[in-house]
Amino acid sequence: SPRVLSGIQPTADSFHLGNYLGAVRQYVSMQEGFDAFYCVVDLHAITVDYQPEDLRRRSRIAAAQLFAAGLDPERSTVFVQSHVREHTELAWVLICLTGMGEAARMTQFKDKSARYGEGSASVGLFTYPILQAADILLYQADQVPVGADQKQHLELTRDLAQRFNHRFGETFTLPKPYIVKDVEKITDLQDPTAKMSKSSSSPGGILDLLEQPGPLRKKVMRAVTDTGSEVLADDENKPGVTNLLRIQSALTGTPIPELEARYAGQGYGTFKKDVAEAVIETFTPIRERTEKLLADEAELDRMLSVGAARARAVAAETMAKVRDRVGFLPTI
Numbered sequence: 001s002p003r004v005l006s007g008i009q010p011t012a013d014s015f016h017l018g019n020y021l022g023a024v025r026q027y028v029s030m031q032e033g034f035d036a037f038y039c040v041v042d043l044h045a046i047t048v049d050y051q052p053e054d055l056r057r058r059s060r061i062a063a064a065q066l067f068a069a070g071l072d073p074e075r076s077t078v079f080v081q082s083h084v085r086e087h088t089e090l091a092w093v094l095i096c097l098t099g100m101g102e103a104a105r106m107t108q109f110k111d112k113s114a115r116y117g118e119g120s121a122s123v124g125l126f127t128y129p130i131l132q133a134a135d136i137l138l139y140q141a142d143q144v145p146v147g148a149d150q151k152q153h154l155e156l157t158r159d160l161a162q163r164f165n166h167r168f169g170e171t172f173t174l175p176k177p178y179i180v181k182d183v184e185k186i187t188d189l190q191d192p193t194a195k196m197s198k199s200s201s202s203p204g205g206i207l208d209l210l211e212q213p214g215p216l217r218k219k220v221m222r223a224v225t226d227t228g229s230e231v232l233a234d235d236e237n238k239p240g241v242t243n244l245l246r247i248q249s250a251l252t253g254t255p256i257p258e259l260e261a262r263y264a265g266q267g268y269g270t271f272k273k274d275v276a277e278a279v280i281e282t283f284t285p286i287r288e289r290t291e292k293l294l295a296d297e298a299e300l301d302r303m304l305s306v307g308a309a310r311a312r313a314v315a316a317e318t319m320a321k322v323r324d325r326v327g328f329l330p331t332i
């Protein structure tokens with residue numbers, strides 16, 4: 001069966017609604033019909049400032065949330081990126097195939113490096129998309145479920161795969177991004193033109209998967225809406241209401257026109273209350289399962305070591321081919 005791979009960073013104490021709708025929910029549904037690989041990308045997480053204790057805690061929280069959201073360890077290979085050494089090994093080979101100018105065009109680097117002083121962002125942050133290409137190509141993934149912000153990185157991945165195949169012979173599958181249009185960019189509740197983001201959203205702008213119902217409700221009720229009082233989807237003039245409509249539609253499976261009809265003439269209040277309830281209903285069981293999984297660290301670590309062993313077997317096979325094709329001597 002075709003293969004799916006995706007990764008998520010352990011850079012916060014919880015995933016947020018954007019991560020969940022844009023990515024994690026697809027991870028879960030794609031277990032059906034795909035040979036699925038999902039990793040907690042801790043190597044990516046060290047490209048920005050961090051504390052080792054935070055990384056350790058967040059890596060376990062991230063893994064627990066993936067299982068809690070519905071990844072079945074029997075069906076999906078869930079693992080931690082640093083447990084499979086081939087990721088860094090292949091990244092080096094791909095780094096040597098990437099032009100400086102090509103890497104310098106990546107807009108996420110431009111955004112994220114802007115937080116640091118001129119020239120102070122790490123070289124790791126610069127090469128981040130190439131490590132991501134290695135993650136994907138190692139597993140010969142056909143599909144990569146991601147949010148819209150990852151489109152450019154997926155294009156680079158395809159370019160690198162093609163370049164390698166052309167130069168060294170057919171080796172890598174060309175992966176396709178799997179992006180669900182209506183949830184490809186969930187926006188910040190306080191700034192409905194910006195992406196909801198772990199690192200740049202204010203606390204009021206972000207809905208954390210592990211948050212309690214009280215704060216979740218409060219944040220949705222205080223979400224920036226727009227002038228007027230009609231609940232209508234209109235990206236240009238009503239980005240705030242449109243974001244809430246997309247969220248409500250994705251969480252309840254109700255088409256947006258049906259929601260528009262339901263709230264016609266009722267103003268924003270009732271609508272927001274229902275959005276809040278839909279968020280709470282989705283998040284609460286995931287939070288409870290996450291807490292349970294985190295209460296037994298030894299068992300969680302064991303699940304991750306099972307995933308790592310399965311991932312390593314696939315990664316080693318690809319890497320053996322790569323080593324030979326690029327001209328490295330065999331070890332005997």
Ligand code: AQP
Nearest residue numbers: 008009018019022023146147184185186196197198199
């Ligand atoms: N707002 C979003 N809407 C839809 N999808 C989103 N994703 C992130 N934000 C949204 C998708 O979630 C997956 C995992 O993201 P990540 O943790 O690897 O990194 P990210 O894209 O950098 O997420 P954040 O929250 O914005 O983190 P920071 O602030 O650290 O950069 C990806 O598939 C992503 O597209």
